[in-house]
Amino acid sequence: MSSLVIDLILCGLAYVILIYVMATMTHNSIKKGGSSEDDGDGGIEDLTPPKIDLPPGVQWPSDSPKSRIHEPVEF
Numbered sequence: 001m002s003s004l005v006i007d008l009i010l011c012g013l014a015y016v017i018l019i020y021v022m023a024t025m026t027h028n029s030i031k032k033g034g035s036s037e038d039d040g041d042g043g044i045e046d047l048t049p050p051k052i053d054l055p056p057g058v059q060w061p062s063d064s065p066k067s068r069i070h071e072p073v074e075f
Contacts, residue, residue, distance in 0.1 A: 054060070
């Protein structure tokens with residue numbers, strides 16, 4: 001047999017094994033229903049900034065910019 005035929009057979013065999021492995025991995029999620037209604041973050045949204053331990057002598061600026069909600073501009 002030529003090396004091309006052997007390569008094609010080995011690639012086909014690897015493809016079949018790959019398809020089998022993927023089918024067995026997804027079989028459990030299909031069997032369970034696979035509901036994907038949640039977004040997956042799994043927690044309560046916390047919008048407060050983190051409390052960072054600053055080195056001695058460093059302070060947060062008191063006049064930091066505040067986020068403002070801009071109204072849409074009409075043309």
